[in-house]
Amino acid sequence: MTSAVDWMVSGHEYFASCLAAIDDATVAGPSRLPGWSGRTLLSHVGHNARALGRLAHWAATGEPTPMYASTQARADEIDAGASWSVQRLRGFVEEEQERLADALDGLTDTMWRNEVVTAQGRAVPATTIPWLRSRELWIHACDLPAGGDFTAFPRDFLEALIDDALARRATQEIVVDVDGPPADLARWLTGRGDFSPQLRTATGAPPPALPAWL
Incomplete structure (x- = not known):
């Protein structure tokens, strides 16, 4: 690893x-x-x-x-x-x-x-x-x-970044139930761009607005 x-x-x-x-x-x-x-x-x-x-x-x-x-x-x-x-x-x-x-x-x-x-x-x-x-x-x-672009990031780094961003969002009391390509998810979680059409919420509802992550 x-x-x-x-x-x-x-x-x-x-x-x-x-x-x-x-x-x-x-x-x-x-x-x-x-x-x-x-x-x-x-x-x-x-x-x-x-x-x-x-x-x-x-x-x-x-x-x-x-x-x-x-x-x-x-x-x-x-x-x-x-x-x-x-x-x-x-x-x-x-x-x-x-x-x-x-x-x-x-x-x-x-x-x-x-x-x-x-x-x-x-x-x-x-x-x-x-x-x-x-x-x-x-x-x-x-x-x-x-x-x-996030698509150039190593896959294992992207996964670690997503975990880190999700942990940070949890401290902000934001529940993120979203799935999709790792690059799109990491980009969105870190506030770099709008919610990609490649991402999906579990319910189909619009995703929550995200404040600054750091």
Whole structure:
């Protein structure tokens, strides 16, 4: 079975390949995320790697280093990076991904079991960090202007993503009784597009409106 570290590596490769196919002018324009430009998206993806690196440091040293000092600090980081040139942002994403990978490579078995706290306030073992990064990379590749698509995701990753999204929806007290192609289901559950005609509810009723999933 593919590990989350493998998904992180392949997710970065997929994100990078999608990004490489897009010229700077297109990246500087609107992304597929409402209200975000491509530069805002790249800033977020790069700063997410940096933030997860803080969790890796926490796991390695025992020193609490949250992903972000506050919600406002997270927004400020993203906004600051969104003002950079596209070329700088391309390099930033690569550099921060490499730093995160190096930090994770340095964790021992004991360190991987150490508890850290996500940006949503969940206490999780450090083994969760590669999954969090995988999720960011694969999904945000599809948020790039003229970017990727969920149909390109590995099947086992799609299944894990669906399970994760369903668990998140359950915390929002949303019952999802929907069946259909995994790519369409994952896309809908994560708020990337309308309810596909390929998806079916058990009763035939319209699906519930979904709020932001994270």
